[in-house]
Amino acid sequence: MVHPATKVTVIAEQLLEDAIIKLINESGATGYTTVKGRGKGQHGLHGGKGRTLVDAFSIVKIEFVMKDRDKAIEVAEKLSEKLFVQQSGIIYLSTVEILRPTRF
Amino acid sequence: MVHPATKVTVIAEQLLEDAIIKLINESGATGYTTVKGRGKGQHGLHGGKGRTLVDAFSIVKIEFVMKDRDKAIEVAEKLSEKLFVQQSGIIYLSTVEILRPTRF
Amino acid sequence: MVHPATKVTVIAEQLLEDAIIKLINESGATGYTTVKGRGKGQHGLHGGKGRTLVDAFSIVKIEFVMKDRDKAIEVAEKLSEKLFVQQSGIIYLSTVEILRPTRF
Numbered sequence: 442m443v444h445p446a447t448k449v450t451v452i453a454e455q456l457l458e459d460a461i462i463k464l465i466n467e468s469g470a471t472g473y474t475t476v477k478g479r480g481k482g483q484h485g486l487h488g489g490k491g492r493t494l495v496d497a498f499s500i501v502k503i504e505f506v507m508k509d510r511d512k513a514i515e516v517a518e519k520l521s522e523k524l525f526v527q528q529s530g531i532i533y534l535s536t537v538e539i540l541r542p543t544r545f
Numbered sequence: 546m547v548h549p550a551t552k553v554t555v556i557a558e559q560l561l562e563d564a565i566i567k568l569i570n571e572s573g574a575t576g577y578t579t580v581k582g583r584g585k586g587q588h589g590l591h592g593g594k595g596r597t598l599v600d601a602f603s604i605v606k607i608e609f610v611m612k613d614r615d616k617a618i619e620v621a622e623k624l625s626e627k628l629f630v631q632q633s634g635i636i637y638l639s640t641v642e643i644l645r646p647t648r649f
Numbered sequence: 650m651v652h653p654a655t656k657v658t659v660i661a662e663q664l665l666e667d668a669i670i671k672l673i674n675e676s677g678a679t680g681y682t683t684v685k686g687r688g689k690g691q692h693g694l695h696g697g698k699g700r701t702l703v704d705a706f707s708i709v710k711i712e713f714v715m716k717d718r719d720k721a722i723e724v725a726e727k728l729s730e731k732l733f734v735q736q737s738g739i740i741y742l743s744t745v746e747i748l749r750p751t752r753f
Contacts, residue, residue: 443621443638446637448639462585471586472585472586473584474556474582474583475583475584476581476606478683478685479683480681481680482679502682502684506635517651518748521748531714531749532748533654533745533748534745535656535743535746536640537554538638538639539635539638540625541625541629544635547722547742550741566689576690576739577688578660578686578708579686579687580684580685580686610739639743641741641743642742642743643740643742644729
């Protein structure tokens with residue numbers, strides 16, 4: 442038997458890793474996973490003229506799963522507001538199914 | 546043209562990697578991908594009093610895709626029962642779409 | 650508020666990384682993320698007798714998100730045709746939700 446849940450994925454420059462994990466810990470998520478990689482993305486003021494494409498910088502991809510979709514969206518929006526207004530980085534949510542809802 | 550399939554994601558301590566891959570190979574999946582990372586999660590007896598949060602241990606994230614959703618759930622449940630009763634780790638399923646169903 | 654988008658995931662041998670990124674850049678995607686890992690999959694002619702299972706070779710997992718689902722499928726099919734006819738590798742699409750549609 443499977444139960445719906447929401448996964449939040451945050452992709453950001455490594456220098457933001459500690460700030461992201463702090464916010465995730467404060468959100469009530471029971472865990473997270475971090476993987477290192479490289480990426481290309483938009484850098485600079487969101488929507489502003491200062492935005493440039495930065496190629497292949499070091500990134501972290503941080504994911505966590507929450508049972509409560511509304512709570513997951515709330516945390517994603519908080520991360521987005523706090524971290525990504527003047528920094529590159531993206532956040533997306535995915536619907537997943539979990540086996541053991543007591544773990545989340 | 547795309548075809549529905551189910552992705553199973555297993556996040557576990559590295560010491561469980563070989564056991565997880567053995568079970569995936571036995572399940573009939575045609576492949577898997579492993580990525581190393583770090584994570585925080587619940588550790589100890591599932592739901593028990595011995596459970597503590599362990600921060601930032603080394604983890605593997607192992608993923609495989611199966612065309613048959615029921616089979617994917619069955620493999621996920623088997624992995625969960627065999628590996629995660631007294632160990633930290635999570636499993637979740639996602640619906641994906643594949644291009645070449647003969648590959649899976 | 651969240652907005653639907655499509656994530657494309659490409660898992661391939663590392664030697665294909667540059668060719669994949671070139672195609673993604675040409676597709677109009679605003680960014681991508683690359684993570685290194687290991688994998689097992691089918692190798693050789695697609696569906697042909699020469700296909701063998703290759704265990705634990707070095708892979709890259711490359712992901713990008715597009716707002717336009719039809720465009721994402723088109724890019725995925727182009728990647729599949731150009732890169733995976735005689736090479737191992739898989740591509741799958743997932744529906745995700747994004748917070749800031751102007752970033753994609």
